[in-house]
Amino acid sequence: MTTPALSIAGLCKSYAGVPALRGARLELFSSEVHALMGENGAxxxxxxxxxxxxxxxxxxxxxxxxxALALQTPSQSHHAGFRFIHQELSVIPHLSVAENLFLGRPYPQRFGLLAHWPELNRRARAALSALSxxxxxxxxxxxxxxxxxxxLVKIAAAFLGDDGAPARIYVMDEPTAAxxxxxxxxxxxxxxxxxxxxCAVLYVSHRMDEVxxxxDRVTVMRDGETVSTAAIADVTKADIIEWMTGRTLAEAxxxxxxxxxxxxxxxIHGLSGAGVDTxxxxxxRGEILGIAGLSGAGQNELLKLLIGAEPITAGEIRLDGRKLGRGDPARRWQEGFAYVPRExxxxxxxxxxxxxxxxILPHLKALARAGIFRKRKLExxxxxxxxKRVRLKAAGIDQPVRQLSGGNQQKVVFARAMLASPxxxxxxEPSRGVDVGAKFDIHTLLRELSAAGAGILLASTDLPELIGMTDRIAIMRAGRIAEIVETAGLDQAQLLALIFGDGNLDAQPRTVGA
Structure with a gap:
């Protein structure tokens, strides 16, 4: 029988007495793409x-x-042939693309002393070009x-020269999320x-269609344990969802x-600012309005203008009939807005x-006595x-956020947004990088908030999410609202045609008033 490129058996790990892995097992073979799936916290x-x-x-x-290996340091992992592409970006923003690409590697030098920047840029350009x-x-x-x-730069970094440590196993954690x-x-x-x-590829993703x-095969984890492994040809999406959640969960x-x-x-009237035009x-009240568009169409910028993270150059905003000033984020939270950012x-x-x-971060003043003295027990x-309301999986509220899975980190952001009943x-992108179970929890919370009378503006590139959750969808192009359509009766092909501005598809929905 062929020896696996990677074999994991009986893996256990606990944090503060809370098990994160309970005897996890997995086999990954050469020339195989093996999907690893599970809810956040699995x-x-x-x-x-x-x-x-x-x-x-x-x-x-x-x-x-x-x-058998004892992997105690990242260096040992690298020399064992592992390469990693992570969902969450870890870049140094003030350094150049070339410098980030070659982090941890020796830079080419001039006269053995000074960094040879033209050569570094040339090598970086070659590394990027190799991946088109x-x-x-x-x-x-x-x-x-x-x-x-x-x-893309981080992906290219994973494919650089091996430096004496040939790459054998690539681990990709939600690589397409951004x-x-x-x-x-x-x-x-x-x-x-x-x-x-x-090479062997361990591919971690919540995107069922990609998987x-x-x-070639999929392994599903739940509560730190390996639940099942099967060939992709032998399973359906419904099988995987049931293994992940422990229950039948319709894709609805x-x-x-x-x-x-x-x-x-x-x-909103005539609102303009960076990336947004009139x-x-x-x-x-109680409406969920979606925002769709190609990358860079202005969706992200519009939300940042509304929350006060970017300056407004023209236009006005009225909430509950009251005209708002050109406030900063702190003031917007106090006025009744809440914001869940993309990153x-x-x-x-x-x-x-x-x-x-x-x-409690944006709510310190509201929770304090006379706006000054903090009430620790109340916080x-x-x-x-x-x-509890967002179904957070954690050891307790004192646990550092960095120890949580991505989906549970997202639930913390949602808990913050809900604290003051916005x-x-x-x-x-509220469900970006979130598994099907956590996504359903988040969408349920949105339904509860809208039923209580909150308005929701949802920018997303997830077409099923837009169609399944919104009442209307605003299509943005080049920083403007191009058209607004009712979601009822809309399908993904029609929505995609609207996003691309293609008027040739049959049965396109009629544009309705803003």
């Missing part, structure tokens, strides 16, 4: 950290080509790149080349609890702080209460 991230040498397992064995990434200038600062381009469809296709072509070269398309969105009320809650938009770790969380501290009780909730 143990996938901890398993990856043990393979990376970032976390030491309490028990169990990891073997490469049949040889020709539109990124290696001399640019990473901070100037869009999120998807930053991810990529466009065309960028994802480029990654899939790279994976196919790796497979043809005899069914590119994986929670039903609306109440219809939107007729009165206008949020009214936007007119109104949202009814939860970079824009939404203080990783070293606790769950409780992150939850803790409210954070704990909201943790009038208007602004969401930017």
């Amino acid at each position: 143990g996938k991230s901890t398993l990856i950290k043990t393979l990376a040498g970032a976390v030491a397992a309490d028990a169990g064995e990891i073997a490469v080509d049949g040889q 990434i020709d539109h990124i200038d290696p001399s640019l600062k990473m901070a100037r790149l869009a999120t998807g381009d930053q991810m 990529l466009t469809d065309s960028e994802s296709e480029r990654l899939f072509a790279i994976i196919a080349r790796l497979k043809a070269r005899g 069914m398309r590119i994986a 969105f929670p039903q609306r609890l109440a219809s939107p009320l007729p009165e206008t809650l949020l009214d 936007v007119d938009l109104s949202i009814r 939860r770790r970079r824009e939404g969380l203080v990783a070293g702080a606790s769950i409780g501290q992150n939850t 803790q009780s409210r954070a704990a209460e909201l943790g 009038k208007m909730l602004l969401l930017d």
Whole structure:
């Protein structure tokens, strides 16, 4: 029988007495793409950290080509042939693309003393071109790149020369979360080349269609244990969802609890700012309004203008009939807005702080006596209460946020947004990188908030989410609202045609008033 390229047996790990892995097992073979799936908190991230040498397992064995290894450091993992592409970007924004690409590697030198910057840029350009990434200038600062381009740079870094440690096993953790469809296709072509070269790929994703398309086998984890392993050809999406959740979960969105009320809650007239040009938009009380568009169409920028993170150059905002000033984020939260950003770790969380501290962060003044003296017990009780409401999986509210899985980190961001019962909730890719179970929990919360009368503005590139959760969808192009359509009767093909501005598809929905 063929020896696995990677074998994991009986892997166990606990944090503060709470088990994260309970005897996890997995076999990965050469020339195989093996999907690893499970809800957030199932143990996938901890398993990856043990393979990376970032976390030491309490028990169990990891073997490469049949040889047991003690992976205690990232260096040991690298020399064992592992390469990692992580969902959450870890870049140094003030350094150039070339410098980020070669982090941890010796830079070419001039006269053995000084960095040879032209040569470094040349090597970086060659590394990017090898993956057909020709539109990124290696001399640019990473901070100037869009999120998807930053991810492409990190992917390219994983494919650099081996430095005496040949790459055998690639571990990809939600690599397409920040990529466009065309960028994802480029990654899939790279994976196919790796497979043809005899490499093994462990592919972690919540995107069922991707897994069914590119994986040869799938392993599902639940509560730190390996539940099942099967060939992709032998399973359905429904099988995988049931293994992940322990229950039958239809691929449907929670039903609306109440219809939107007729009165206008949020009214925007002529709003302009960075990336946004003369936007007119109104949202009814209890309505969920989607925002769709190509990358860079202005969705993210519109939400940042509304929350006060970017300056408004023209136009006005009215909430509940009251005209709002040109406030900052703190003032917007006090006025009744709440915001869930696209990049939860970079824009939404203080990783070293606790769950409780992150939850109450924008509400310190509101929870304080006379707006000055903090009420610690009240803060803790409210954070704990909201943790239960969002079904947070954690050891307690004092646990550092950095120890949580991505989906549970997202639930902390949602708990913060819900604390003050917002009038208007602004969401930017709220279910990005979140598994089917956590996604259903989040969508259920949105239904509850809208039924209570909150307005919700939901920007998403997930077409089923937009169609399944919203009442209307605003299509943005070049910073403007191009059209607004009713969601009822809309399908994905029609929505995609609207996003691309293609008027040739039959049965396109009629544009309705803003």
